[in-house]
Amino acid sequence: xxxxxxxxxxxxxxxxxxxxxxxxxxxxxxxxxxxxxxxxxxxxxxxxxxxxxxxxxxxxxxxxxxxxxxxxxxxxxxxxxxxxxxxxxxxxxxxxxxxxxxxxxxxxxxxxxxxxxxxxxxxxxxxxxxxxxxxxxxxxxxxxxxxxxxxxxxxxxxxxxxxxxxxxxxxxxxxxxxxxxxx
Numbered sequence: 001x002x003x004x005x006x007x008x009x010x011x012x013x014x015x016x017x018x019x020x021x022x023x024x025x026x027x028x029x030x031x032x033x034x035x036x037x038x039x040x041x042x043x044x045x046x047x048x049x050x051x052x053x054x055x056x057x058x059x060x061x062x063x064x065x066x067x068x069x070x071x072x073x074x075x076x077x078x079x080x081x082x083x084x085x086x087x088x089x090x091x092x093x094x095x096x097x098x099x100x101x102x103x104x105x106x107x108x109x110x111x112x113x114x115x116x117x118x119x120x121x122x123x124x125x126x127x128x129x130x131x132x133x134x135x136x137x138x139x140x141x142x143x144x145x146x147x148x149x150x151x152x153x154x155x156x157x158x159x160x161x162x163x164x165x166x167x168x169x170x171x172x173x174x175x176x177x178x179x180x181x182x183x
Contacts, residue, residue: 008079008109009108011109013119024079036081038062042056042059042062043129
């Protein structure tokens with residue numbers, strides 16, 4: 001059986017986690033690995049281990065352990081649910097999975113800023129995942145400022161590529177991705 005890694009990419013509140021959880025529910029042989037889960041755990045249970053400045057190495061290492069275990073000890077498809085906005089890191093991660101025999105699917109959430117701003121204002125997301133920002137509004141503002149300098153995901157990066165630009169596209173893409181996992 002072919003194994004897939006599904007990677008989400010996009011700004012905060014663009015729908016990555018919701019999509020990933022819905023896919024995990026729809027396709028039983030999948031597992032979502034979301035760095036926000038590790039961040040919340042560390043910030044809540046082990047705040048003294050979380051670095052105040054620089055990269056959050058412990059969060060990345062925890063995520064790596066989970067990914068490695070899922071790759072080596074299970075036959076599941078992996079759903080990597082992070083912002084994945086850094087082109088170099090995204091490319092390295094996808095190439096690493098390909099070298100292990102995985103087929104790759106990249107789902108890029110390119111929804112309008114107005115929708116992101118509305119979601120940030122309306123949703124009460126757990127701030128325990130935040131380390132260098134005081135709110136998701138601040139995270140969104142930073143990401144918007146960085147956007148002109150970000151290399152956006154492209155079809156060449158993965159075996160299968162999808163873009164979601166409107167809320168109503170989520171379900172159609174979900175069905176297509178699930179179809180790939182069942183084939």
